[in-house]
């Protein structure tokens with residue numbers, strides 16, 4: 001049976017972050033990155049089966065999960081990893097902080113390209129490391145700014161870590177192999193470790209294929225710490241499980257040292273759900289990608305009719321990066337909230353004048369949100 005992504009599921013009473021924000025308000029939440037779809041049945045069944053055993057104590061990483069991860073990386077990317085290259089953690093964001101703490105010396109610096117997912121901008125500060133940012137622009141379709149990176153790396157030897165969002169949240173770009181190769185070359189020349197956050201790597205649309213940064217060469221493998229998770233693809237964010245892949249033992253040791261004593265255990269149910277998602281849900285995943293691509297197309301058509309709003313090509317993720325500068329609003333997020341749609345403010349990603357819209361929802365909900373937005377834009381432009 002093909003999965004049902006059309007039915008609107010009421011999430012009231014589940015303490016959903018996304019929905020609680022606008023509790024008792026007529027605002028459709030289209031902000032935080034989880035989807036309004038049921039997880040695959042195989043995941044729910046695996047969780048139910050685990051719950052039949054009523055003891056939920058500390059849990060080691062199941063051998064079967066390690067094998068599932070190895071098989072998945074080999075099958076999808078031709079990438080071979082050893083069990084010792086893997087570390088399971090409760091989330092990608094804590095892992096980003098842990099990488100910074102373990103890899104970058106006090107006084108060292110981190111670099112990332114903006115606009116980017118907000119924790120990339122916060123983590124260096126939390127870990128008391130300096131942050132440099134590289135500006136991406138819409139005019140170049142948010143290409144990774146290679147020339148600027150090269151110049152900065154030359155000028156700033158204190159940069160020790162590149163935080164790469166691959167594919168990119170919020171701009172929805174996939175980084176091509178040629179660009180990955182140049183990024184690596186710059187990092188090797190300046191001894192910059194790469195932390196490649198690939199949490200959205202299974203959400204490439206239109207049949208695009210993800211290339212893990214670490215998989216492009218032996219040099220890349222030794223220079224990179226990769227972060228992946230089943231959470232975005234299979235809608236498991238509340239279960240807290242992600243995988244860190246570091247094939248260079250020295251980097252793995254630095255990573256582990258960065259979290260010693262402070263990193264929490266992985267939730268038992270997170271292991272169970274991840275194992276089921278990554279081994280039994282390929283058909284669900286393919287159906288999801290088709291549904292998301294159709295939602296993306298619908299959104300693109302609607303935005304074309306929305307005065308003052310534009311959107312670029314979305315290659316990956318279920319997030320749209322909307323340019324609303326032409327509307328000339330002082331508070332774009334508040335404007336659309338008043339119109340009944342809750343979006344993420346671009347400023348938090350270092351993208352003033354933009355809003356991020358999550359289209360990982362039933363089509364009816366997306367259409368309702370887009371209609372509300374268009375009416376609000378029409379009225380504003382006519383006023």
Ligand SMILES: Cc1ncc(COP(=O)(O)O)c(C=O)c1O
Nearest residue numbers: 033091092093094117169199242
């Ligand atoms: C690029 C990126 N990294 C990490 C996360 C969150 O990871 P986690 O929930 O595992 O901490 C998100 C969530 O939207 C994301 O977009």
